[in-house]
Amino acid sequence: MTFAALIKILEKQRQLHTSLYQLAVEKVEIIKNGDIHALNQMLKDEQSHAAAITMMEKERLKAIAVIFPNSSQHRTIRDCIALAEGEEKIKLIELHQELVSILENTKKQNDLNEQLIYQSLKFVNFSLNLLRPKQGAGTYAPPYGKQQQRPANGSTSVFNSQA
Template structure:
């Protein structure tokens, strides 16, 4: 395996992550519009991207291991040390771009998570308002004795 093989894999990872980021932006808009059908379609599309990333990541790990056989579980940074010339610059550039896209993707997913949490909270509050409460906050007849009950007991407890 050569550094060029790793660059090709990293470029594919960058493209898929960029596409996944665009999907996350679409998902934000769909969540805001509360369009569940579109959200389901986006989730299916997202799952196919995640499966492709998983496959490419396995391939990247194999390539990195062959490129840097000295280290156990080498990273891209480890491989950059072994690569020279324009391949090194290209690998550094792609890995930096990939890190930027992954950070943007993380921020978009955090925003989507917050939006979904707020939506669920709103739904729960709405359901609680519509559902009858099992506990009454007012006094209930079983806990408050009426005047008739108080007078019938008498003033003294005769069962002493």
């Protein structure tokens, strides 16, 4: 039984996940700089990576189905490692460890990016609240307890143009 097809698929997955991780690392500076255009482009790149990873995952499942043709269970890379021998086993172990490591690093990086975006949003909301006047807190309102008197002609203008 050969695991060559599975190994090629896992190598492609490793490459895609490594590239996706690099995008997540680059996203930190984009978020810090507040570059919305670059962030939108980054999201498009991540979506294309996710689509390619999904396609490769389907290929991986097909390759595992070939290795375990009569199995109704969901088989994993660990199941393949248990069945493999020699160089193929060593390569599968290496790829498995690398993929797990890359996925853990990507998750940590995405968590950091999420926190940065959250902090950026809090700052933007804080800044907007500073610039936005509060309702009913006008600077030129009469003191509490005094009623504002309107002119007899019904005008609410501050200036008297007839004087």
